[in-house]
Amino acid sequence: MSNKKCPARQVETLIKVITKRWNLQILYDMFNGKRHFNEFKENKPDLLNKTLSRCLHELESNYLIIKKINSNDEKDTEYILTENGRLLNRVIYDLMVYSMEIDKNNEYFTEEYKKIMKKQAKITLNIE
Template identity: 45%
Template sequence: MIKKYININNNRKFIMTFFDFDVTYCPVELSLQLINRKWVIQIIRDMFFGKKRFSEFKEGKPELTNKALSRCLRYMEGEGLIEKITDEEDKRVNYYILTEKGRSLNRLIYDLVVFTLDNDDDPTHYSEKTKEETKQIFREKLGV
């Protein structure tokens, strides 16, 4: 354990305690390793908004290549965030759905939305009314 002290009026005061641990196993680090891969959060957000198909995930993302999206979806499936389902009637058609693990990111995504809106001081991005409407839309879609 690492302790920090400061001197106030010649009295030594304890201010913080830090645990000396391997940052590799820090919960924040582990979470970021899971979701920090490019496109993961955007695809999960899109799934909360109803997108399920490969072509739908590409909408509005011209820089997302087919190869990158395929890799990302395989990664997300391997990490247990999504499940790939093949259409019974047309085996060439695949759908992707969030698993329970993927759905559990709803609060994190909502908190990112709130953080961004609450800390965006540029009035050209969002009006106060638009900020509240955006929060409401995300609350409904994310189920928070």
Template identity: 40%
Template sequence: MDEENCPVNQTLKIISKKWHLHIIRDLFYGKKKFSEFKESNPKITNKVLADTLKDLESKGIIEKTNFEENFKSTEYSLTERGKRLNKVIYELGMFSIEDEAYPSQEKEESIQILKSNLKID
């Protein structure tokens, strides 16, 4: 299989872009608004955040909903496709939690938070 047709490579093209996983994680953790993503990721500029949201939307990972005619109230949510990334993000979190350097007293609580937010049984 060549690199262009590799399914892992295709997924990495989406999630490896800077800020993409941060925004996807934030959506799993209940954030929905531009200002909430900005608060959670203070180093991201408004332009980069807007571009990231547009890119994730164009890839079918998130969807945008406008609640007022003047578009002042906009929320983002994961699509069904985006929700399928829960196991990927869970495993990324577990990779860190299972590291010997991770504080042992926080491991179980961190695992439960991951499972709850990512809807992992």
């Protein structure tokens, strides 16, 4: 067997990474401009520091984000989407649209609401 990675295995690995609790939300936060550890915790009272550290490390080890430490201040750390991470914009958008479409019993998902959410997500995720 060759050393090349099997595409199906790569997809399986990616799905495992982005479906772990918090990882997809962190990626979406990054598309919304969040870059620092404490920013990712905003509006997520159940997200523990240890869990967030693990998530960020996992996203980094899978080449979806990079950790950038300010050379003048080690406490000033930013997390930035890599090109691979930015390429998930369409996947995240499609998952969002899919979840709204299959939830037929949700009274909040009116056609107008879906239209607004899709437009807003396209802007956030930089989709033309």
